Amino acid sequence: MNESEAKLFIDRFSKFYLNDPKVLINEKDFKYEGLPKNLNRTHPELEDYITTEKIEKGIFDAQSFAWKAGKAGWENGHFVYIKTLPDKWVNGNGGQIKVNKEDKGFSGEDFENYLSKNRIDTSGYDFDKAEDRKKLYLEIKKNYNLHNYGTVYIINHMFFLSKGAVPIYDRFAHIALKALFMDKSPLEVYVPSAPLKSDQRKGEDENGYYPAVSLFEEYIWLLKEVFPSEIHKNGDTMFISRNLDQALWVYGHATRRWR
Numbered sequence: 712m713n714e715s716e717a718k719l720f721i722d723r724f725s726k727f728y729l730n731d732p733k734v735l736i737n738e739k740d741f742k743y744e745g746l747p748k749n750l751n752r753t754h755p756e757l758e759d760y761i762t763t764e765k766i767e768k769g770i771f772d773a774q775s776f777a778w779k780a781g782k783a784g785w786e787n788g789h790f791v792y793i794k795t796l797p798d799k800w801v802n803g804n805g806g807q808i809k810v811n812k813e814d815k816g817f818s819g820e821d822f823e824n825y826l827s828k829n830r831i832d833t834s835g836y837d838f839d840k841a842e843d844r845k846k847l848y849l850e851i852k853k854n855y856n857l858h859n860y861g862t863v864y865i866i867n868h869m870f871f872l873s874k875g876a877v878p879i880y881d882r883f884a885h886i887a888l889k890a891l892f893m894d895k896s897p898l899e900v901y902v903p904s905a906p907l908k909s910d911q912r913k914g915e916d917e918n919g920y921y922p923a924v925s926l927f928e929e930y931i932w933l934l935k936e937v938f939p940s941e942i943h944k945n946g947d948t949m950f951i952s953r954n955l956d957q958a959l960w961v962y963g964h965a966t967r968r969w970r
Contacts, residue, residue, distance in 0.1 A: 712891070714940040720969065721958045728957035731755045745896075745967035757785035762953055769833070771871035773797070773823040779867040779879075797822070806859035814858070829854050831872060838876035838950075841928060844869070847877070866927055875949030878934060879956060880927055883963030888933040896968040902926075 712720065724744070726734050730752035741748045761783075765775050774790055777783040780803040782793045795801055800808040800817040807816040810825075817825065831850060836843045851865045863880055870879040882902050890897040903926075934951060935942055941955050962969060 712938060712940075717938050717941055717955070720962075721952075721954050723969070724958035724961040725954045727752070727961045729753055729755045729758060744969075745898075745965045746961065747964055750961070750964060751781060754785040756788070757783060757790065758953070760785070760790060765871055766875050766949070766953075769872055769874045771868050772826055773800075775871045776800075776822070776826075776864065776867070779803070779864065802859050802861075802864060808860055809858040812858045833872045836873070838873045844877055844928075847872070862927075873948075875947075878931060878950040880930055881956075881960055881963070884956060884959035885926075885930050885933070885963070887959040887961075887963035887965075888930065888937055890962075890968070891937050892933055894968075896966065897963050898966045 727736060727741070727744070727746060727750060738748055741750070757778075761775070761778050764770070765772070765778075774783065777792055777796055780796075780801070782796045782801070782803075784791045784793050797820070798818055800822045802808065808822060809816045831847075831854060833847065836847055838844060838847075847869055848865055851868050855865070855868070863882075866877070866880040869877040882904060883897075885902045886897050886900055889895075889900045889902060893900060931950075938951065938955060941951050943950060944952060
């Protein structure tokens with residue numbers, strides 16, 4: 712896409728991401744775009760908070776995790792956890808985060824304390840280099856070898872620590888990019904939910920780097936191919952803007968081609 716096409720795409724779909732009372736969207740709008748009307752939309756003030764107080768400051772904490780897991784809310788001007796957090800720390804699929812499979816799992820402030828004690832210094836990384844992205848991925852995987860803390864959450868960890876220089880990964884955004892690249896509707900392309908252990912090819916990286924992050928590198932390649940004008944736009948630290956990421960996530964849910 713050229714810059715004007717990219718702007719049109721972003722404006723058209725990003726508005727569905729935020730549950731903003733100032734932006735009127737009705738059931739007909741969802742139907743026109745082939746989007747589910749029960750799309751899990753985000754409060755605009757929550758999105759602003761996460762962007763300015765976490766992403767732009769390079770802070771990864773329990774709130775950052777909850778946001779990715781779909782367990783973050785906004786009430787009376789403040790961040791709130793959606794149950795069962797923080798009584799029971801679970802990922803987006805309901806799997807409880809544990810130090811190991813047999814452990815009772817984190818509860819209360821345990822997970823926040825665990826994160827605080829296991830900070831990772833990213834000052835020596837060049838996130839434009841695939842080898843440095845791999846290095847950070849493996850460092851997080853080693854230091855946070857947690858049960859139910861898989862590839863998507865490791866990449867989310869990288870996203871916050873890098874101040875967005877490493878793009879966040881989401882299957883629906885990947886579907887959207889693949890559809891745009893192939894000139895198909897999102898319904899016509901396939902991206903796996905997450906790399907499985909059974910997908911591991913014999914003789915590959917003993918650290919489990921493949922196929923998990925090879926899928927992520929494909930995602931980065933597609934971003935560069937489909938939206939070349941939007942990469943580090945205007946010198947921004949973020950690989951892509953939050954607006955583009957929002958638009959891709961929304962479009963990945965669509966059942967029809969956008970144009």
